[in-house]
Amino acid sequence: MTQWIRxxxxxxxxxxxxxxxxxxxxxxxxxxxSFGSKAVGAKVEVASSELKLxxxxxxxxxxxxxxxxxxxxxxxxxxDIQLQLDSSxxxxxxxIVEQANVSGLQFNSPRRSSGALSKSKAKASSSPGLGEQIxxxxxxxxxxxxxxxxxxxxxIKAKVDDIEQRIKTLEQQWQQRIDELPNKEDIAAYKxxxxxxxxxNWLEKIADTKALQKDINxxxxxxxxxxxxxDKDKAKLKGLIQEAKELPEKEADRxxxxxxxxxxxxxxAQSLFGDQAKQWLNQLTGLFKNVASSKPAEAVKPARGxxxxxxxxxxxxxxxxxxxxxxxxxxFKLLGDSIDFTGHAQDITHQAKRWPQPTRFSLQGNSxxxxxxxxxxxxxxxxxxxxxxxxxxxQLSINELILSASDSMPIKLNSARLQGDAQxxxxxxxxxxxxxxxxxxxxxxxxNTDSNSQQIIxxxxxxxxxxxxxxxxKGDIEQPELSLKSNLDKALSKAFGQQASxxxxxxxxxxxxxxxxxxxxxxxxxxxxxxxxxxxxxxxANKQNELKVFSKGLL
Amino acid sequence: MLTxxxxxxxxxxxxxxxxxxxxxxxxAAALGLTPLSSPHNILLVFLxxxxxxNLSLFLLSWGFFTLIAYAxxxxxxxxxxxxxxxxxxxxxxxxxYNNNFWRFLGFNNTLILGSTVVSLILAIPLFFISRLLIxxxxxxxFKWVSQSRLGLWVKGGKIFNTYQAFNG
Numbered sequence: 052m053t054q055w056i057r058x059x060x061x062x063x064x065x066x067x068x069x070x071x072x073x074x075x076x077x078x079x080x081x082x083x084x085s086f087g088s089k090a091v092g093a094k095v096e097v098a099s100s101e102l103k104l105x106x107x108x109x110x111x112x113x114x115x116x117x118x119x120x121x122x123x124x125x126x127x128x129x130x131d132i133q134l135q136l137d138s139s140x141x142x143x144x145x146x147i148v149e150q151a152n153v154s155g156l157q158f159n160s161p162r163r164s165s166g167a168l169s170k171s172k173a174k175a176s177s178s179p180g181l182g183e184q185i186x187x188x189x190x191x192x193x194x195x196x197x198x199x200x201x202x203x204x205x206x207i208k209a210k211v212d213d214i215e216q217r218i219k220t221l222e223q224q225w226q227q228r229i230d231e232l233p234n235k236e237d238i239a240a241y242k243x244x245x246x247x248x249x250x251x252n253w254l255e256k257i258a259d260t261k262a263l264q265k266d267i268n269x270x271x272x273x274x275x276x277x278x279x280x281x282d283k284d285k286a287k288l289k290g291l292i293q294e295a296k297e298l299p300e301k302e303a304d305r306x307x308x309x310x311x312x313x314x315x316x317x318x319x320a321q322s323l324f325g326d327q328a329k330q331w332l333n334q335l336t337g338l339f340k341n342v343a344s345s346k347p348a349e350a351v352k353p354a355r356g357x358x359x360x361x362x363x364x365x366x367x368x369x370x371x372x373x374x375x376x377x378x379x380x381x382x383f384k385l386l387g388d389s390i391d392f393t394g395h396a397q398d399i400t401h402q403a404k405r406w407p408q409p410t411r412f413s414l415q416g417n418s419x420x421x422x423x424x425x426x427x428x429x430x431x432x433x434x435x436x437x438x439x440x441x442x443x444x445x446q447l448s449i450n451e452l453i454l455s456a457s458d459s460m461p462i463k464l465n466s467a468r469l470q471g472d473a474q475x476x477x478x479x480x481x482x483x484x485x486x487x488x489x490x491x492x493x494x495x496x497x498x499n500t501d502s503n504s505q506q507i508i509x510x511x512x513x514x515x516x517x518x519x520x521x522x523x524x525k526g527d528i529e530q531p532e533l534s535l536k537s538n539l540d541k542a543l544s545k546a547f548g549q550q551a552s553x554x555x556x557x558x559x560x561x562x563x564x565x566x567x568x569x570x571x572x573x574x575x576x577x578x579x580x581x582x583x584x585x586x587x588x589x590x591x592a593n594k595q596n597e598l599k600v601f602s603k604g605l606l
Numbered sequence: 607m608l609t610x611x612x613x614x615x616x617x618x619x620x621x622x623x624x625x626x627x628x629x630x631x632x633x634a635a636a637l638g639l640t641p642l643s644s645p646h647n648i649l650l651v652f653l654x655x656x657x658x659x660n661l662s663l664f665l666l667s668w669g670f671f672t673l674i675a676y677a678x679x680x681x682x683x684x685x686x687x688x689x690x691x692x693x694x695x696x697x698x699x700x701x702x703y704n705n706n707f708w709r710f711l712g713f714n715n716t717l718i719l720g721s722t723v724v725s726l727i728l729a730i731p732l733f734f735i736s737r738l739l740i741x742x743x744x745x746x747x748f749k750w751v752s753q754s755r756l757g758l759w760v761k762g763g764k765i766f767n768t769y770q771a772f773n774g
Contacts, residue, residue, distance in 0.1 A: 060657075356641060361715075
């Protein structure tokens with residue numbers, strides 16, 4: 052038997068196990084970095100990690116998760132994470148964390164180097180929004196109306212086609228009704244009946260004449276009803292033609308609204324601060340949005356050499372990764388103020404459907420400037436994904452907040468105090484965010500320029516010491532529609548709106564003229580199509596006369 | 607390629623027991639056909655090092671079976687999937703799924719299960735066929751190969767000499 056045993060092989064095996072144990076911390080760090088980077092789509096880095104066996108726990112230091120959309124920013128950074136692991140579940144390849152302590156947590160913190168995995172292609176520079184154009188005051192930066200119309204040609208054509216189709220349907224309906232009306236053969240039959248009954252005795256003559264009179268009267272009544280219907284349809288047709296005529300005007304408004312300008316100076320604050328507001332909201336809600344949005348799992352063909360994991364019913368169902376309880380503490384920057392926070396989270400998992408509880412979190416914080424912060428939320432991605440988050444800030448000290456990053460007119464809120472609250476809800480692919488804030492003790496900073504309009508704005512903002520702001524996001528989670536309302540609008544409108552409106556009105560006129568020229572042939576065709584109603588009216592009148600004349604002859 | 611053939615001939619021509627050589631082929635098949643990170647491979651490596659299994663032939667065969675496995679993966683996956691979805695076996699899988707040891711082994715992975723089953727089915731015939739072939743080779747072909755040009759080249763070659771020196 053001993054001739055089959057290779058004792059030095061046993062030694063090698065023990066040495067291999069020891070080597071594995073010595074390298075386990077590095078293996079764990081490498082695994083977190085490689086799997087994490089693959090999952091996030093940006094660099095995930097770990098400074099060090101340490102595994103302890105009794106009790107089984109893992110410590111991860113310096114975990115940095117890059118924001119894939121902004122590679123120079125960390126979505127998450129934590130100094131230290133202590134995880135108490137359940138060893139029996141670990142054997143089952145399930146990472147179940149009974150208690151996690153996360154300290155030194157920071158959201159949206161800057162990175163020293165880019166965390167992009169590979170050189171991402173530079174985004175194609177989109178044409179500046181109209182808000183930007185108002186700010187710069189450059190007319191030639193407005194998109195060419197011809198180009199705008201060319202881009203929207205299909206949508207505009209669909210609208211004209213719809214009107215055309217509705218007119219054609221009306222015409223077809225009337226053609227059908229006309230076909231069903233008494234024709235020459237029917238009138239000839241009436242005449243034949245009249246001739247035949249003349250030869251009968253007087254009793255039969257009276258009865259048959261009454262019957263004939265009744266039939267003719269029914270036809271006349273039908274014609275009268277149709278005449279009334281014709282009047283209604285004529286009005287309807289008139290409406291359709293009017294709709295077609297107003298199409299260039301309405302389309303011009305729609306295209307302007309699509310480009311970010313809807314209704315003149317009333318939304319000037321949105322035009323001026325909208326782009327920046329989107330960035331604040333991204334900063335404020337980015338992590339929650341990323342975590343709470345539920346993307347339906349795509350059926351992925353197992354990679355070669357990896358196979359597919361099949362699950363069965365468990366006596367104690369658990370997801371592959373779960374943090375039952377987590378204590379959090381850290382610091383984050385909110386609109387320029389630095390908030391130290393503590394909080395806790397429960398039931399964190401990426402496989403929500405395999406765990407009966409939704410993820411819940413609660414954070415509270417204060418700043419040295421006297422601000423307070425509160426946030427609660429739940430992320431429920433089980434059967435009907437619904438996630439909610441609310442936050443409330445009091446006396447938040449705002450410093451150096453950029454309201455407009457435009458090179459030609461940078462506007463900064465040098466300092467202010469903010470009191471406000473916000474709610475955010477995500478269900479399936481939809482997002483709804485509502486936030487209200489009151490800024491007090493405001494001090495604006497607007498760069499000195501030669502532009503008349505910018506000087507007006509600068510002067511106006513210097514006199515404002517408080518304003519309110521309502522921010523909203525609604526719609527598709529990837530491209531929600533921003534709404535921004537502020538009482539700054541009234542003041543800005545007075546000072547600046549007129550000037551901006553003139554520019555926009557001129558642009559709108561150009562756009563409308565182009566649209567009218569583009570649509571002219573089709574609209575002309577529509578008017579001709581609508582002429583059928585005159586012919587129908589004539590046909591109805593002729594038939595009515597013919598029957599009335601014949602009916603009078605019976606009397 | 608010639609180096610590999612030379613090594614193989616050297617092993618076949620040596621005094622190593624045919625069973626040890628055949629076992630090396632079997633272990634190579636088990637380790638090469640199943641995913642390397644499968645937990646049961648820890649046991650295989652342990653046995654491979656502990657038992658007097660010829661490591662040179664194991665390494666040669668392992669490379670060969672790893673190549674085979676790459677081509678054979680989709681078949682192994684299909685076999686594993688069919689087994690894990692078989693109605694008659696649901697009770698068995700259910701009970702194994704609720705056991706820590708079996709979950710650790712990753713039996714519920716289609717590729718691990720499929721390739722393990724394939725390698726287990728192949729192992730026994732592979733052992734006897736390899737052993738038989740080695741014995742047949744030594745009794746019938748050994749002299750002819752030793753006197754062939756290839757055999758003489760192998761004997762006179764640098765690799766053979768180095769190998770002989772290494773093995774004493």
